Amino acid sequence: MPLSEENKRKKQAAADQIKLQELRRLLTGMDQKELEKLNRFIQNPETLSNEISLLLPKAVKKLIDNREINLSDLQPVIEDILKESVRKNPHTLSDILFPIMMPAIRKAVAEDIKRMLDSINTTLEHSFSPKRIGWRFQALFSGKSYAEIALSHAYIYQVKEVFLIHKQTGLLLSHVSHSGEQDKNADMVSSMLSAIKDFVQDSFNSEDDNELQTLKIGKLNILIEQGPYAIIASVVEGNVPDEYKTLLKETIESIHISHSYELENYKGDSSPFETDKQLLINCLQKEAKEQKKKKPVFAIIILLLIMVALGYLLYGYIDTRIRFNKLVKQIRNENGLVITEKGKHWFGKYYLYGLKDVEAKDPQLFVEKTKMDTSALIMKFSPFFSAADDFLLKRANRILSPPKTVKLKIENGILSVNGTCDTKWLQKVNKNWSMIYGINSVKYNTRITDTVKPELTKKEKKRRVAKNILAIEKHTFTFDYNVFELSKKQSEEFDKLIAEVNNVLDFSFDQDSVPVIIVNSYTSYKGNTEANKIVAKHRAEQFINMMIEKGIPMETLVPKVKFIEDEGNKYPIRTVSFKVKYVKPENL
Amino acid sequence: MIKKKICMLGSFAVGKTSLVQRYVNSIFSEKYHTTIGVKIDQKIIKYNHDDINLLLWDIHGEDEYQKVKPAYVMGSAGYFVVIDGTRRNTLDIGMELQKMAANVAKQAPFIVLLNKSDLKSDWEVTQNDIDALINRGIKVIETSAKEGTGVEEAFFELTKMIID
Numbered sequence: 001m002p003l004s005e006e007n008k009r010k011k012q013a014a015a016d017q018i019k020l021q022e023l024r025r026l027l028t029g030m031d032q033k034e035l036e037k038l039n040r041f042i043q044n045p046e047t048l049s050n051e052i053s054l055l056l057p058k059a060v061k062k063l064i065d066n067r068e069i070n071l072s073d074l075q076p077v078i079e080d081i082l083k084e085s086v087r088k089n090p091h092t093l094s095d096i097l098f099p100i101m102m103p104a105i106r107k108a109v110a111e112d113i114k115r116m117l118d119s120i121n122t123t124l125e126h127s128f129s130p131k132r133i134g135w136r137f138q139a140l141f142s143g144k145s146y147a148e149i150a151l152s153h154a155y156i157y158q159v160k161e162v163f164l165i166h167k168q169t170g171l172l173l174s175h176v177s178h179s180g181e182q183d184k185n186a187d188m189v190s191s192m193l194s195a196i197k198d199f200v201q202d203s204f205n206s207e208d209d210n211e212l213q214t215l216k217i218g219k220l221n222i223l224i225e226q227g228p229y230a231i232i233a234s235v236v237e238g239n240v241p242d243e244y245k246t247l248l249k250e251t252i253e254s255i256h257i258s259h260s261y262e263l264e265n266y267k268g269d270s271s272p273f274e275t276d277k278q279l280l281i282n283c284l285q286k287e288a289k290e291q292k293k294k295k296p297v298f299a300i301i302i303l304l305l306i307m308v309a310l311g312y313l314l315y316g317y318i319d320t321r322i323r324f325n326k327l328v329k330q331i332r333n334e335n336g337l338v339i340t341e342k343g344k345h346w347f348g349k350y351y352l353y354g355l356k357d358v359e360a361k362d363p364q365l366f367v368e369k370t371k372m373d374t375s376a377l378i379m380k381f382s383p384f385f386s387a388a389d390d391f392l393l394k395r396a397n398r399i400l401s402p403p404k405t406v407k408l409k410i411e412n413g414i415l416s417v418n419g420t421c422d423t424k425w426l427q428k429v430n431k432n433w434s435m436i437y438g439i440n441s442v443k444y445n446t447r448i449t450d451t452v453k454p455e456l457t458k459k460e461k462k463r464r465v466a467k468n469i470l471a472i473e474k475h476t477f478t479f480d481y482n483v484f485e486l487s488k489k490q491s492e493e494f495d496k497l498i499a500e501v502n503n504v505l506d507f508s509f510d511q512d513s514v515p516v517i518i519v520n521s522y523t524s525y526k527g528n529t530e531a532n533k534i535v536a537k538h539r540a541e542q543f544i545n546m547m548i549e550k551g552i553p554m555e556t557l558v559p560k561v562k563f564i565e566d567e568g569n570k571y572p573i574r575t576v577s578f579k580v581k582y583v584k585p586e587n588l
Numbered sequence: 589m590i591k592k593k594i595c596m597l598g599s600f601a602v603g604k605t606s607l608v609q610r611y612v613n614s615i616f617s618e619k620y621h622t623t624i625g626v627k628i629d630q631k632i633i634k635y636n637h638d639d640i641n642l643l644l645w646d647i648h649g650e651d652e653y654q655k656v657k658p659a660y661v662m663g664s665a666g667y668f669v670v671i672d673g674t675r676r677n678t679l680d681i682g683m684e685l686q687k688m689a690a691n692v693a694k695q696a697p698f699i700v701l702l703n704k705s706d707l708k709s710d711w712e713v714t715q716n717d718i719d720a721l722i723n724r725g726i727k728v729i730e731t732s733a734k735e736g737t738g739v740e741e742a743f744f745e746l747t748k749m750i751i752d
């Protein structure tokens with residue numbers, strides 16, 4: 001029986017085993033084989049890690065997608081791991097990063113060199129301008145280096161607009177402008193910028209890391225910083241410093257960090273990016289260097305011209321005034337000239353009105369002497385007789401023509417006649433003194449020197465007169481060019497002429513005729529005939545005036561201009577000669 | 589506001605720019621101005637009570653000298669393939685462009701526009717050609733930028749295909 005017991009016990013154990021397996025399957029859902037396989041996984045770390053390595057990335061991605069794990073939660077863990085790795089063996093990490101770092105370093109260095117060149121180019125643009133010279137002086141006096149001054153001036157800029165653009169679609173995610181206004185065309189600008197970027201990159205670059213970074217339109221620079229999903233484009237007027245480009249980089253990075261999901265799955269809804277507006281506003285920078293106001297060159301020139309014109313007018317006004325005062329003073333000091341009214345019309349000419357004695361100097365002489373501008377002066381002098389002794393004496397001498405042996409004197413309106421003279425002259429004085437304005441009476445202190453000459457017969461008188469006529473007609477007065485005054489010799493000859501004329505005029509050959517003296521003034525047709533005629537006429541009149549002054553009656557004198565061709569060159573030009581003619585009184 | 593990028597593709601002188609101008613500005617010019625590069629226009633339309641801003645990329649016409657850059661089509665929400673009914677070869681070029689666009693903008697719907705319907709008597713594109721396109725499941729709309737026929741409908745239809 002022990003055998004059957006044994007069999008029975010074995011059967012019971014097998015049945016228990018089946019039951020146990022059934023129970024295990026019911027409890028775990030796995031059969032023995034599966035449990036053994038699981039056990040092998042657990043027991044063998046190699047197999048387990050292989051399996052988990054397949055699952056873990058998917059699990060982490062799923063957790064991130066479901067927002068169960070934030071990237072920021074992982075950040076400290078990864079940072080700690082990296083720190084620990086570097087602490088233990090820095091070479092490991094540097095070996096890992098080497099393929100990435102080197103192109104990055106190359107790119108950074110290349111970018112810095114480009115910026116430096118841009119900066120140098122900007123500086124050189126001002127190399128030979130007045131601005132640069134100004135900077136040189138500024139550097140000299142401020143103690144700063146020239147480069148510092150030049151660079152400080154190069155960085156004046158203002159960011160006008162900032163666009164955040166979805167890289168793939170070119171659609172505008174967000175936009176800010178310095179004016180605060182929302183541009184209706186911003187969407188189109190965004191697309192166009194994107195198209196330009198695509199065109200440039202597609203046309204000129206084959207490498208992925210060569211990206212369009214700057215567009216230049218006149219004074220505007222469009223700076224572009226590209227991220228994997230979005231682009232930031234900043235429209236800047238002027239030259240920005242390097243720091244600004246760094247700011248753009250940081251901004252696009254921040255946007256990628258905060259909106260990586262939205263950017264990757266962008267379907268045209270830009271509302272999530274409204275929250276990034278502040279980041280874009282931070283990019284709206286400007287460096288408001290104290291810009292010196294542009295000097296109003298044009299206004300300064302106009303002002304200078306006005307000042308010069310005013311100065312000229314003022315100078316003219318003062319100069320004319322000084323000359324006018326000088327003229328007034330000189331005329332006042334001159335005897336025979338009396339100023340009755342003087343002044344200046346409002347915004348007009350100076351005026352000078354007065355009286356002029358016939359014997360006084362011409363006021364025009366003073367105008368010439370003071371170089372007064374005649375166009376700025378109105379001057380009128382009316383004739384008058386001065387009661388001054390000098391003028392009375394001059395007048396008396398002219399009218400009375402005293403002989404050399406007589407000296408006239410005026411004192412308090414009394415004419416004193418001193419010296420020796422003949423009766424005939426005294427008779428002339430008696431007859432004419434009352435006609436001299438200003439002389440009230442005559443005081444004679446004279447000695448008569450009349451010689452009783454035997455009365456000449458009419459025949460003798462005729463002969464003497466004929467002799468005098470011949471003598472008169474022999475006198476010729478020849479002048480140099482442009483000379484009108486008589487020389488000393490000519491004056492003496494003129495006195496002789498006067499005496500001869502007086503002798504002739506005292507005698508008439510018959511009752512029906514009277515003598516006249518024709519004063520012939522010769523000239524020629526050469527040159528300006530009219531001018532020659534005027535000059536010749538002037539000479540004839542001059543002689544007539546001189547003869548009138550010597551007491552020859554005016555009605556007996558006849559001026560005549562003769563051209564030498566008329567007379568067959570008997571008299572040279574610029575000559576005055578005389579002819580005596582007897583005419584009937586009614587023909588005078 | 590939702591924004592959508594729509595591209596106009598087609599051979600040269602098929603009327604892409606005219607269609608955009610008719611749609612956006614309601615104008616048509618007989619003068620032909622070739623498009624160089626890309627011209628961007630926009631039109632805001634209402635769809636299901638929502639405003640949709642359509643950014644229309646009027647891309648230069650393709651010919652043997654000037655190939656359309658795929659980068660322009662990238663990111664398109666939808667596109668039109670414009671064919672000139674009077675020129676049979678524009679159909680072939682249009683379909684080549686569609687192949688390129690389908691590679692770049694994989695999910696983007698498109699409509700074939702048979703333009704110049706006002707000159708239908710001169711058409712080289714036959715009904716068989718049109719039927720062949722329709723049989724391939726391609727949406728085809730006849731348009732005339734000159735008369736405005738089918739233009740509004742085409743843009744609305746593409747918007748509908750994009751949004752739905």
